Amino acid sequence: MAAQVTFYLLPEEGSPGGPSSAQLYACQLASEYYRKRQSLFIYCAGQTQAEQIDELLWQFDPARFVPHQLQGEKSRKRPPVEVGYQASQQGFHILINLTDEVPEFAGQFRQIFDFVPADNSGKEKARSRYKNYRAAGYELTTQPAQFAPTETE
Secondary structure (H helix, E strand, C coil), X not given: CCCEEEEEECCCCCCCCCCCHHHHHHHHHHHHHHHCCCCEEEECCCHHHHHHHHHHHHHCCHHHCCCCXXXXXXXXXXXXEEEECCCCCCCXXXXXXXXXXXXXXHHHCCEEEXXXXXXXXXXXXXXXXXXXXXXXXXXXXXXXXXCCCCCCC
């Protein structure tokens, strides 16, 4: 059975220099699916982005804290959420893709979340990923991102 890929349509970006909509929504999805007892791998475009996601998860809404670690950090047991920029060897259920490509290792996940940014360049890259997922036989859906209010809102 092919994995399910959900593309989330993101709103316009917020303040320049802050986290992207995709990064914020990735943290929200990680929180939501962690609470459903699903393990996740957040795949980043590089070490800098992985460290940004790690920091965002530490700063995320305390009521929805997500236990996680950066790929390669030593721990006694596998974390429920791992953040990295290399192929995961851990057997997670869900992949959250923050890169501009379809990961070569995407087939090892049951569910994949990807993003369609509001800007034209981002949309073009998302269309390309969509076509690649479809050509590989994945089941595809698209829906608007629904940001949950934080405790400060």
